[in-house]
Amino acid sequence: MNIKSLLKNVLNYKASDLHIVSRSEPQIRIDGVLVPLDLEKLSGVAIEEMCYTLLSDKQKKALEEEKELDFAIEFPDIGRFRANYYYTMNGELAAAFRIIPIEIPSLDELRTPPIFKDLVQREKGLILVTGPTGSGKSTTLAALLNEINLTENKHIITIEDPVEFVHQNKKSLFSHRNVGTDTKSFARGLKFSLREDPDVILVGEIRDQETISTAITAAETGHLVFATLHTNSAVQTINRIVDSFEGAEQIQVRNMLSTSLYAVISQSLLPKVGSGRIAIHEILINNAAISNLIRENKLHQIYSQMQLNQQKTGMMTQTQSLLKHLNAKLITKENAIRYSTQTQELMNSLGI
Numbered sequence: 001m002n003i004k005s006l007l008k009n010v011l012n013y014k015a016s017d018l019h020i021v022s023r024s025e026p027q028i029r030i031d032g033v034l035v036p037l038d039l040e041k042l043s044g045v046a047i048e049e050m051c052y053t054l055l056s057d058k059q060k061k062a063l064e065e066e067k068e069l070d071f072a073i074e075f076p077d078i079g080r081f082r083a084n085y086y087y088t089m090n091g092e093l094a095a096a097f098r099i100i101p102i103e104i105p106s107l108d109e110l111r112t113p114p115i116f117k118d119l120v121q122r123e124k125g126l127i128l129v130t131g132p133t134g135s136g137k138s139t140t141l142a143a144l145l146n147e148i149n150l151t152e153n154k155h156i157i158t159i160e161d162p163v164e165f166v167h168q169n170k171k172s173l174f175s176h177r178n179v180g181t182d183t184k185s186f187a188r189g190l191k192f193s194l195r196e197d198p199d200v201i202l203v204g205e206i207r208d209q210e211t212i213s214t215a216i217t218a219a220e221t222g223h224l225v226f227a228t229l230h231t232n233s234a235v236q237t238i239n240r241i242v243d244s245f246e247g248a249e250q251i252q253v254r255n256m257l258s259t260s261l262y263a264v265i266s267q268s269l270l271p272k273v274g275s276g277r278i279a280i281h282e283i284l285i286n287n288a289a290i291s292n293l294i295r296e297n298k299l300h301q302i303y304s305q306m307q308l309n310q311q312k313t314g315m316m317t318q319t320q321s322l323l324k325h326l327n328a329k330l331i332t333k334e335n336a337i338r339y340s341t342q343t344q345e346l347m348n349s350l351g352i
Helices: 003-012 044-052 057-066 115-119 137-151 186-193 209-220 234-243 248-260 288-295 299-306 318-327 333-339 343-349
Strands: 017-020 027-030 033-036 068-075 079-088 092-100 125-130 155-160 173-178 200-203 224-229 261-271 277-285
Touching: 003 017, 003 044, 003 079, 003 092, 017 044, 044 092, 057 068, 115 137, 115 261, 125 137, 125 209, 125 234, 125 248, 137 155, 137 200, 137 224, 137 261, 155 186, 186 200, 186 209, 200 209, 209 224, 209 248, 209 261, 224 234, 234 248, 234 261, 234 277, 234 299, 248 261, 248 288, 261 318, 261 333, 277 318, 288 299, 318 333, 318 343, 333 343
Parallel strands: 125 224, 125 261, 155 173, 155 200, 200 224
Antiparallel strands: 017 027, 017 092, 027 033, 068 079, 079 092, 261 277
């Protein structure tokens, strides 16, 4: 057993993740469900021997000092993976690997709503893709950037930890930057990117107040900025950003958001009838009404505003997306209710 043979299982079984934890056989995630491989249980020593073969001396030192390590690695005959090494009880090493497709999917292949192609035609503004871990945010962002790459002559800077999808220059020019090796932090990378003549900036994750402020400023000053947050709905996303600030700063950030925010895409991956998983999207598009509600701190009214004139605005609530997929028999009623963020609203719509 070696690390490459284990990673080949991810590819062969069309899984998304590989987990290696001591006192357990290796496990892979297929359609969102963990499945043990028919292999022997691993010891901490065996895991360390396997996993250390992928690390440089600098990475080994960082892992031993910080007790965690994020990195990406590519094998020509297998694929590209995002890896996380961490320690468990008794100081034993464990690892999680997620496969990153080398071929970047198109928006059409992902069956995204038509409004997604309109989003990438913007010259400036902040577009947030949100959702829990494993909800496909990185794939959606990669497809959005791929659409720009196919249609526009732009300079696109990505700041990630680590870089996941690697884009080949087609019409656009890509500058990929790893946090930790190519820049010290998201905030610093984003700040200096404004001096690097970008048209489009991707921030892998908004983690702190400084990064939020700089991302909003970049969107205000003529750049199209994409970023992710770990939130479950469009309204929760705006609340999270505003709540990152205190006192009078909240007024300022609401004013800035009201003009710079363009869209929030909140998504989750649900088990698809038969096999596989399918993305459910909630879409908020900033218009005059939404902008006014943000500015006046009436965020609780945004959800009802999202339900109005949707043919014209392109907005969609999660409940409507779930009902659409239910009617198409792509998901089950049980999973729709399980994953819903507005459970009572969905159940009322279903007459339950």
